[in-house]
Amino acid sequence: MIITQENKMADLIHMNYLLMSVINRFGIQLGFANKTVDQVCQEHKIDTRFFLEIVNAFHDKEYFPDKNLQTFSIKLIVEYLLKTHRYYLEEKVPELEILIDKMVKECYSDAENIDVLIQFFTEYKNELVTHTKREDEVVFPYALKIEQAYENPENRKDLIVELRKYSMQDYMNEHDNIEEKLFDLKNIIIKYLPPPKNKALCNTVLTELFNLEQDINDHSRIEEKVLVPKVVELEKKLITQ
Amino acid sequence: MPKLSVIIAEESYLIRKGLLSLLLEFSSIGKIVESANEESLLERLEQESYTICFINPSILTSEGIKKIQEQNLKKSRVMVAILPSESSDNAQLKHFTESITLDQGKSQLVKKMDGLFTRFVQSQPDYESSSGLSKREKIILRHIALGYTNKEIGEKLFISTHTVVTHRKNITRKIGIKTVSGLTVYAIFNKIVGMDEIRTSR
Numbered sequence: 001m002i003i004t005q006e007n008k009m010a011d012l013i014h015m016n017y018l019l020m021s022v023i024n025r026f027g028i029q030l031g032f033a034n035k036t037v038d039q040v041c042q043e044h045k046i047d048t049r050f051f052l053e054i055v056n057a058f059h060d061k062e063y064f065p066d067k068n069l070q071t072f073s074i075k076l077i078v079e080y081l082l083k084t085h086r087y088y089l090e091e092k093v094p095e096l097e098i099l100i101d102k103m104v105k106e107c108y109s110d111a112e113n114i115d116v117l118i119q120f121f122t123e124y125k126n127e128l129v130t131h132t133k134r135e136d137e138v139v140f141p142y143a144l145k146i147e148q149a150y151e152n153p154e155n156r157k158d159l160i161v162e163l164r165k166y167s168m169q170d171y172m173n174e175h176d177n178i179e180e181k182l183f184d185l186k187n188i189i190i191k192y193l194p195p196p197k198n199k200a201l202c203n204t205v206l207t208e209l210f211n212l213e214q215d216i217n218d219h220s221r222i223e224e225k226v227l228v229p230k231v232v233e234l235e236k237k238l239i240t241q
Numbered sequence: 242m243p244k245l246s247v248i249i250a251e252e253s254y255l256i257r258k259g260l261l262s263l264l265l266e267f268s269s270i271g272k273i274v275e276s277a278n279e280e281s282l283l284e285r286l287e288q289e290s291y292t293i294c295f296i297n298p299s300i301l302t303s304e305g306i307k308k309i310q311e312q313n314l315k316k317s318r319v320m321v322a323i324l325p326s327e328s329s330d331n332a333q334l335k336h337f338t339e340s341i342t343l344d345q346g347k348s349q350l351v352k353k354m355d356g357l358f359t360r361f362v363q364s365q366p367d368y369e370s371s372s373g374l375s376k377r378e379k380i381i382l383r384h385i386a387l388g389y390t391n392k393e394i395g396e397k398l399f400i401s402t403h404t405v406v407t408h409r410k411n412i413t414r415k416i417g418i419k420t421v422s423g424l425t426v427y428a429i430f431n432k433i434v435g436m437d438e439i440r441t442s443r
Contacts (some may be wrong), residue, residue: 113429113430113436115434116425116426116429116430117426118428120422120423124422124423180419180420180423181420181422181423183419183427184419184420184422184423185423187416187417187418187423188418188423188426188427188430191416191417192416192427192430192431193425193430240329
C-alpha cells in the first residue's frame, strides 16, 4: 500500500509498526489522535512530500527509486541521514548492548566462552561508530559543499579545488557493508548457541536485531540510491561548467 | 539443495498466474516457466527438462500427448493435471499421475504440492545439511580465527590462495556466517580454536 498525505498518521503504525522509529526520527512523538500525515507534518514544520517519500521507501522496497526522492535538496536528505545515525548510536546500540549483556548473563550463564559474544557486539559497535563518523565528518559535509557550490557560482572556485581531492566515487569505494556482522550475530544466536534459559529475553534480542538490520538496510539504500546519484550528477555539472 | 524446475501449461491467464504465485511460495522451486498452449509447451519441453509439469489436459491433442509420453520415457517427470474439479473427466487423464483442482483451497493445494516436492527433493543428495564442516575446512577455519590472511593460510598449508578462497566460500555457505569475527566466534564455540590461542595470536 502506498502511504499518502491523507492517511491517518496512526494508521501508518498499524500497518507497519517499524515505521514508529522512522516517525520518531522526524521529531514526531506518539499521540497524534486522528490527524492525517499532512496535518502532523505541518505541525512539526516537516516537508510532507519528503516525509512521504521516506516512509514509503522504508515500507516498500519496490518503491525505490521513483526519482521523487532525488528532487529533494541534499541538505534535506543529509539531515535525515544524520538523524538516523544518531538514532542508531544514541538509542538502538546502547539498548542492544544492555540487552545482549543481560542475555549472556541470564540465558547462557554456564555456557563456555560466552563472553566472546559480548566482544563480538563491541566490535560491531566500534565498526558502526567509525562508519557513521566518517560519513558525518567527511562524506556529508562534502555532499553539502557540492550543493552549495552548485547554488552559489561566486565562490565556486575554491570548492572545485576541493572537489578534485575527494569524490563520491571514493565514497562508494570505501562504503563498507555494516550489515554483515549483524547478520552473523543473528545466525550465531539462532543456530549455534545452546538453548537459552530465558526464551523471552533471547527472542527480544533477536527481534531487535532484525529490526535494526531492516532499518540499516533502508538507510544504506537511501545513501546509495538517492544521495550518491544526486551528488554524482552535481559533480558532473560542476566539472563541465 | 538443488531446486526443482516447473512448467505450467494452461490457457487461462488467471489460473496460470494464480498457480505461479502459489508455487513461488515454495523454497524448493527454482525455475518456473509458463505456456499458454500446446505448441509452446512442446517447444519448451524439447529445449529443457522440467521435473514437474502442471498441465491442463484440455489443451492437449492426442498427437501432443504422444510426443510428451515419448519424452517421459527418457526423462523422469511428474505429470500433474489441472482440473476444474475432482469429478472432471478427460480423455488424456490416464497420462497423468497426479492432479490438482480449481475448487481446492490453499491448504489442500499446499499439502498436495508439498508431498510432491519433498519426494523429489529427498531423492537428491543433500550436501549441505548432512555433515558440518569437513576436516580440511575446520583446519582452514582455525587459521582464519587465528587471524591469518588467505595468502598466509595458503603458504602454511601448501595450497594456493585460490583454494583457500574456495574453502572459505564453502565454510560461509555451510554455516551461514560471513565475517571474520563471526567465524571466530563460531570456531570458539565449536572448540575448533581455544580462547587463549586467540588472545596470544593477536
